Amino acid sequence: xxxxxxxxxxxxxxxxxxxxxxxxLLRHGRNDSAATGRVVDHDVDVMIEMDGQEDxxxxxxxxxxxxxxxxxSRATLGSTSxxxxxxxxxxxxxxxxxxxxxxxxxxxxxxxDRGREIALSHGDADSYPFQRxxxxxxxxxxxxxxxxxxxxxxxxxxxxxxxxxxxxxxxRVRPPVPGDPTEDGGASRRDLACTGRC
Numbered sequence: 001x002x003x004x005x006x007x008x009x010x011x012x013x014x015x016x017x018x019x020x021x022x023x024x025l026l027r028h029g030r031n032d033s034a035a036t037g038r039v040v041d042h043d044v045d046v047m048i049e050m051d052g053q054e055d056x057x058x059x060x061x062x063x064x065x066x067x068x069x070x071x072x073s074r075a076t077l078g079s080t081s082x083x084x085x086x087x088x089x090x091x092x093x094x095x096x097x098x099x100x101x102x103x104x105x106x107x108x109x110x111x112x113d114r115g116r117e118i119a120l121s122h123g124d125a126d127s128y129p130f131q132r133x134x135x136x137x138x139x140x141x142x143x144x145x146x147x148x149x150x151x152x153x154x155x156x157x158x159x160x161x162x163x164x165x166x167x168x169x170x171x172r173v174r175p176p177v178p179g180d181p182t183e184d185g186g187a188s189r190r191d192l193a194c195t196g197r198c
Contacts, residue, residue: 001031003095004044004105005155007066011059016145016156018108018129019045025157029149043104047129047142049112049119053087056109060091063107067093072105080108081124089121112139 001021008015017025021044024031031042050056057077064075075093079086091107108129110119118136121127125135142158 001044001150001155002153003067003070003072004046004107005150005153007063008046008048008107010066011062013048013050013059014145014156015046015048015107016142016158017045017148017150018047018158021045022148022157025148025150025155030151043106046105046107048107048109050109052111056089056111060107060109063091064093067095067105071095079122080129081122081127083122083124083127086124086127087122110137116143 072095095103130137145156147154148157
């Protein structure tokens, strides 16, 4: 994950971690639980803001080159929409680990409107990532960005996780740990609000 963060921070663009990556960081400050070693998410999911498609294609090439120099491979630029002619909004790249282990990184781009009120990924109301909002994400859900612990550093995350809240509100996510501030040892609303973890 550090290589991905290094690549994106060097660009100076607005980006934030999302999906399972965000859930792992909010719960544990990493993609796995230090206490149990249980993996929360095997991949890295990122949203990045662009001025337009040409800007995205240039940035995707830059990120791809940087990550390939770090040992990542099999990069593809494609769309998360199945609609004909949809904008290529996702860079997917892989990193091989020990044995059969692999890590996938999905970097999803979006374009903000001129008034910075909504984000558009590809305009397909029924396709990932903004299908919950009819294809247009209200930027008020993610701005102002804050930083959350990410292993030994911090990374940008949305002020309110824009995903399905039910995924974040599961209470029993790990066994009780002595000294854990939550009542049942799981992630509480207080943890998910990032108190003491960001």
